[in-house]
Amino acid sequence: MADIDAWVWWLIGAAALGIPLVITAMPELGMLSVGAVAGAVTAGLGGGAVLQVVVFAVVSCALIAVVRPIAVRQRAEKPVLATGIDALKGKQAVVVERVDASGGRIKLGGEIWSARTLDEAAVYEPGRQVDVVEIEGATAIVM
Structure with missing residues (x-):
């Protein structure tokens, strides 16, 4: 054990910190692992034990x-790419069956959806383009 260079011990420490990083996905362990690699580089360049620990720290x-x-800020941000129901909001659809406040059918994204109007007094006839405002269950709210 005494004949193993200090830089090797630092690399073993870096690997020992890297394994729990993969298992637990705690990025702090990865940062400590990089610090251990910096300590190994310092040891390889001939720095003393105190300097190695200071560089690591x-x-x-x-x-x-x-x-x-x-990293915390990146995790907190919502994804830029909308998926699922969020991706359908704001899309245009074509009325297939008359749509009014009580219901109707539209073609949205290549699929037939049940729909109703946002405005109770509005009525859209087949062939008309409408905008999807909201999705409630399996019903598109259009205007």
């Missing part, structure tokens, strides 16, 4: 202080 803390808030 500075790199790890800097990554946690800078990268973690960015």
